[in-house]
Amino acid sequence: MHNCCQPIYPVAGIRTIEHAVMPTAQPPLMERAGRASAEEAVRLMIDRPGPLLIACGPGNNGGDGFVMARHFMQAGREVVVAFASNPDQLPVDAHKAYTAWTDAGGQTLSDLPAPPPGGWALVVDALFGIGLRRPIEGRYADWIRSLNALPGPRMSIDVPSGLCADTGRVLGIAFEATHTVTFIALKPGQLTLDGPDHCGEIVLKRLDLDANGQLPAQGWEVCTKLFMHALHPRKLNTHKGNFGDAVIVGGAPGMCGAALLAGRAALRVGAGRVFVGLLDDRGPAVDQVQPELMIRRAEHALADGNAIAIGPGLGRDAAASALLERALHSSATLVLDADALNLLGSDPRLAQQAREREAPMVLTPHPGEAARLLGISTDEIQADRLKSALALARHFDSHVVLKGCGSFIARPDGQWRINRTGNPGMASAGMGDVLTGLLGGLLAQGLNMDDAVAAGVHLHGAAADLLLTRGIGPIGMGAAELPDAVRQILNQWVATPHPPGRGGPAHP
Numbered sequence: 478m479h480n481c482c483q484p485i486y487p488v489a490g491i492r493t494i495e496h497a498v499m500p501t502a503q504p505p506l507m508e509r510a511g512r513a514s515a516e517e518a519v520r521l522m523i524d525r526p527g528p529l530l531i532a533c534g535p536g537n538n539g540g541d542g543f544v545m546a547r548h549f550m551q552a553g554r555e556v557v558v559a560f561a562s563n564p565d566q567l568p569v570d571a572h573k574a575y576t577a578w579t580d581a582g583g584q585t586l587s588d589l590p591a592p593p594p595g596g597w598a599l600v601v602d603a604l605f606g607i608g609l610r611r612p613i614e615g616r617y618a619d620w621i622r623s624l625n626a627l628p629g630p631r632m633s634i635d636v637p638s639g640l641c642a643d644t645g646r647v648l649g650i651a652f653e654a655t656h657t658v659t660f661i662a663l664k665p666g667q668l669t670l671d672g673p674d675h676c677g678e679i680v681l682k683r684l685d686l687d688a689n690g691q692l693p694a695q696g697w698e699v700c701t702k703l704f705m706h707a708l709h710p711r712k713l714n715t716h717k718g719n720f721g722d723a724v725i726v727g728g729a730p731g732m733c734g735a736a737l738l739a740g741r742a743a744l745r746v747g748a749g750r751v752f753v754g755l756l757d758d759r760g761p762a763v764d765q766v767q768p769e770l771m772i773r774r775a776e777h778a779l780a781d782g783n784a785i786a787i788g789p790g791l792g793r794d795a796a797a798s799a800l801l802e803r804a805l806h807s808s809a810t811l812v813l814d815a816d817a818l819n820l821l822g823s824d825p826r827l828a829q830q831a832r833e834r835e836a837p838m839v840l841t842p843h844p845g846e847a848a849r850l851l852g853i854s855t856d857e858i859q860a861d862r863l864k865s866a867l868a869l870a871r872h873f874d875s876h877v878v879l880k881g882c883g884s885f886i887a888r889p890d891g892q893w894r895i896n897r898t899g900n901p902g903m904a905s906a907g908m909g910d911v912l913t914g915l916l917g918g919l920l921a922q923g924l925n926m927d928d929a930v931a932a933g934v935h936l937h938g939a940a941a942d943l944l945l946t947r948g949i950g951p952i953g954m955g956a957a958e959l960p961d962a963v964r965q966i967l968n969q970w971v972a973t974p975h976p977p978g979r980g981g982p983a984h985p
């Protein structure tokens with residue numbers, strides 16, 4: 478279980494913190510980082526005899542590796558260090574660490590050695606950390622390819638080499654760690670895009686620094702503490718009118734399921750009443766699975782709710798466009814998803830109305846929808862997901878959830894969150910519709926936008942994670958399976974507001 482409610486800093490923020498504390502830090506930060514890495518390595522090598530291999534690079538990440546190597550040698554453990562650079566070109570701290578290693582009797586090999594007969598107890602990547610500046614090629618790319626092919630645990634120091642700490646992009650090739658020991662604070666690139674696949678389990682070592690005390694964070698990890706204050710056990714004396722009316726608008730011909738999925742999710746997250754407005758004249762009059770849903774024609778449903786979620790299966794024809802325009806002019810809290818976003822992307826007039834709207838609104842694009850909204854390619858969105866999410870939030874003066882592995886929640890004021898629940902079982906059609914319904918259902922119950930979005934996104938992923946524990950997925954997990962799991966988790970959270978493992982420092 479990872480720590481919770483952690484601040485997250487792009488590289489520039491980590492550098493600011495480092496520069497503020499480095500001149501006076503005793504012991505020096507690199508000593509702390511190397512020791513912390515060694516402590517974690519010991520844990521990974523329990524019951525794994527034999528030497529460990531540390532591959533050290535030309536910067537301070539390599540310096541951490543030398544400190545770690547020295548600790549192991551002094552503890553009597555066999556350690557092999559590969560280092561292909563010129564020691565005289567190491568930065569000051571790393572040079573000190575190198576000298577301390579050689580003074581203690583350590584040696585370096587200029588190429589990767591063949592593994593010992595029993596294999597390495599642990600392979601450590603200290604090649605590049607937050608200083609990675611360009612795609613890795615040549616010798617270091619060959620090293621990483623060889624290291625990735627080795628069996629057993631693989632640990633990265635700070636950031637897997639080749640992974641961009643800001644964006645989660647692989648630059649050329651990246652080390653595939655089973656564990657990453659990261660320093661001072663989490664970095665966004667570890668938690669989104671290709672980050673989670675390359676970091677494995679992330680262990681944060683703060684090095685006795687209070688990052689948020691040094692530099693107030695703009696970005697935080699989503700955890701239950703962020704929103705639990707908004708979720709209350711139900712009083713006995715309540716009725717459905719206390720829990721809001723959610724309206725889902727969508728369901729053009731061939732797409733009714735999308736709107737129904739959203740409606741079911743809104744019910745399961747506790748909305749008092751859920752209306753589903755369908756565009757399809759021949760759509761179902763009743764949902765046989767969830768007859769509690771009140772189904773009507775889309776144009777008649779709009780007036781019914783204090784929260785409107787529009788988009789699932791909406792289509793993009795004139796009727797859809799007119800409905801979206803009406804929704805934008807209503808005073809209800811809005812969730813815009815799917816074709817509602819595509820319409821905004823293709824009709825500047827609607828986009829302008831969305832920008833000028835004053836009532837609270839959240840946009841929940843996947844990367845393709847985000848690309849249409851910003852008029853750029855999906856690759857450009859994914860190249861820097863955080864930047865894209867923040868640009869959208871500013872542009873529409875609204876909350877934005879940029880979905881995908883490591884969903885970003887961005888606010889127009891530049892604050893952001895990243896969610897770590899969820900799994901690849903969610904890479905199947907309809908999962909986004911469920912999120913839309915969850916947000917609509919939470920907003921209908923009166924949660925403010927910050928709380929509803931954090932709770933909805935976290936709950937969405939947590940429900941899919943619960944299904945995994947039951948053997949449902951990742952392959953073949955279905956969106957319709959999520960709402961019941963959402964209900965179970967939400968009730969557990971409300972009954973036990975701070976479950977074990979979800980503690981940690983107070984949120985901002």
Ligand SMILES: NC(=O)C1=CN([C@@H]2O[C@H](COP(=O)(O)OP(=O)(O)OC[C@H]3O[C@@H](n4cnc5c(N)ncnc54)[C@H](OP(=O)(O)O)[C@@H]3O)[C@@H](O)[C@H]2O)[C@@H](O)CC1
Pocket residue numbers: 495499506507508510511534535536537538539541568604605606607608609610611612613614617634635636660
């Ligand atoms: N500072 C501190 O207080 C603390 C820092 N700590 C540790 O330091 C790490 C940051 O160290 P760092 O800034 O030296 O960067 P690092 O990641 O070692 O890489 C830079 C080197 O790589 C090179 N290089 C870059 N890209 C390349 C490529 N594609 N292919 C080839 N070469 C490439 C680049 O060369 P250049 O671009 O200058 O030619 C330069 O030589 C951080 O992640 C943490 O582990 C901890 O000890 C805690 C305290």
Ligand SMILES: Nc1ncnc2c1ncn2[C@@H]1O[C@H](COP(=O)(O)OP(=O)(O)O)[C@@H](O)[C@H]1O
Pocket residue numbers: 815842843880881882883884898899900901902903904905906907908909910911912937938
């Ligand atoms: N690999 C993954 N890891 C975590 N979450 C994922 C993953 N794949 C998809 N999701 C989540 O599932 C949902 C998919 O939404 P979307 O792409 O809009 O689907 P649809 O349009 O079919 O409903 C998003 O909330 C997304 O964050």
Ligand SMILES: [K+]
Pocket residue numbers: 538602603604605606633634635636637638
């Ligand atoms: K590394």
